[in-house]
Amino acid sequence: MCGIAGLVTEGEHVDPATLERMCDAVHHRGPDGAGMHLDGPVALGMRRLAINDLVTGDQPFHSEDGTVTVVGNGEIYNQADLRRQLAGRGHRFVSGSDIEVIVHLWEEYGSRCVDHLRGMFAFALWDARERVLFLARDRVGKKPLLYAHHGGALTFASEMRAMFLDGRIPREVDPLALDAFLACGYVPHHLCAFRHVKKLPPGHSLTWRPGERPRIERYWHLEYGPKEQLGPEEAADEVRRRLLEATKIRLMSDVPIGAFLSGGVDSSAVVAAMAMSTSDVVRTFSASFPGTTVDESVYARAVAQRYGTEHHELEIGPVDASIMPRLAWHFGEPFADPAALPSFQLAELVRRHVKVALNGDGGDETFAGYRRYHQLAMTRPADGLPHPLRAAVAAGLARAAGGTEG
Structure with a gap:
């Protein structure tokens, strides 16, 4: 687990102390090292928990010509295969870190680099030649990534406390998120406790060019193929x-x-x-x-x-x-x-x-281990009944099933 944080402005130079404070706010996520990339209006930083390549794996990573920079949190499980493919295309690596492959994938595929990644990740990439900031989050959202487009800048971080340290984002509670919390016991992924901060959804990327609005794109969809005809032993x-x-x-x-x-x-x-x-x-x-x-x-x-x-x-x-x-x-x-x-x-x-x-x-x-899933299957035949009857049937079946949770 690492922590990333940073911001890109529409022209104003970023104070290095601001980025340092943001990174310090996620220090507990990565106590083994720190790294920053500062270039006028561009500021990317991270705190590292060293898991792979303990010696040369410090971030940020840069492309050979220095125009592409990335900071990332997570693990890329297919990095060995990706390294072989990219090395075969002439790319040079300076470390054994899995996050480094993202830089070279960007050079090859641009925003479609995420299609080639298998793992859990959240990363921020700056392409100085194209003047574009690119954020991405893994398919199911194991790694967190927050962002805010406010005050002439796009700010991002792994955790909420770092988001407010650049001083641009108002601390206003979102009443919709509060309502959802009271109903669900948590704030759903499409909402955020604070009005001006957003969560990048799982399986999505964000592209932002200074002066424009952020563009959010869903790069992965859960797809169900044809049902395999397997017997119980084959399935097991x-x-x-x-x-x-x-x-x-x-x-x-x-x-x-x-x-x-x-x-x-x-x-x-x-x-x-x-x-x-x-x-x-x-x-x-x-x-x-x-x-x-x-x-x-x-x-x-x-x-x-x-x-x-x-x-x-x-x-x-x-x-x-x-x-x-x-x-x-x-x-x-x-x-x-x-x-x-x-x-x-x-x-x-x-x-x-x-x-x-x-x-x-x-x-x-995944395997319907909770009792409530069985209750849903039992009540499905009653979906066409009027609501009062449906509620009565559901309550009776819940009692017959022995409770509300397994």
């Missing part, structure tokens, strides 16, 4: 193959990688895939809740023993109220997930042992 084999491949490419690192292990199917499958993909001992981290119905630590210990992991367990008791301001500081927006409290405490343990940790988030959404 294909899921296993894809899980192993997805896990293996995420283990390419110059630093140790661990895993959050809850004892559920999702994180247990990830730990199993890690153990099958590396000869190194896997480090696992679990939270226990003694005396409660949500304690699954016994299952986590069983998985850790099965795969011979170096297992660490944190007992979670009453939460110290002093943690709340720190959580709010990190989120930058209202967020009402109670799981954030133990997750944050466990993350503090994890960071003492590894820089990177995989988890099983997303498994329930």
Whole structure:
């Protein structure tokens, strides 16, 4: 995890101290190094968490002629293939960093460079010859990227607190975002807690030339191909193959990688895939809740023993109220997930042992693991009924299914 920040103005030179303050605001995302590119009205900066190429991987990266500059946060999993292709076209690399490939992809493909990237990323690129700023975010939005077009400049950053440090953006709460938070418990991706700041949506890019309006483009769509005619065993084999491949490419690192292990199917499958993909001992981290119905630590210990992991367990008791301001500081927006409290405490343990940790988030959404998905399937035949009848049917089926959440 790194942090990026910067701004490009329509002509006014950027004060280096402004960029430095913005980068300092995301220091916790990247304590291993810092880099800045300042050229009159152009200011790009970053804070680095060193994961790959610990020696020569400092950013920003530049093209051979110095006209293209990039700062980025994330990992490009297919960087080895991209390097071979780009080297074959005459491009020269100065590091082993995955982010460096973006500079040369831009030289080859322009804004379509994102079509060639497989990974989790958010980056900002400045092309001095074309006088264009280009921002992009990975397909599903694993890495955050905020921006604001205000006061004759386009400002961007990984986190909200950095956005306000250039002094151009008013701090005004967006009432629509507040309404959405009260309804959903979080601020959806198409809204932002502050009126003049926006989130670049997942799978989108932003192109801006000074003096013009930003152009937002969706570069990736989730597409469903024809349904494959697979039997249960064939389907299970294909899921296993894809899980192993997805896990293996995420283990390419110059630093140790661990895993959050809850004892559920999702994180247990990830730990199993890690153990099958590396000869190194896997480090696992679990939270226990003694005396409660949500304690699954016994299952986590069983998985850790099965795969011979170096297992660490944190007992979670009453939460110290002093943690709340720190959580709010990190989120930058209202967020009402109670799981954030133990997750944050466990993350503090994890960071003492590894820089990177995989988890099983997303498994329930992909494989309909939550009870509510089954309830939706059960109530679908009632969609054509008048609303009062529909509500009564849904309530009855929910009771029959045994609750509202799994």
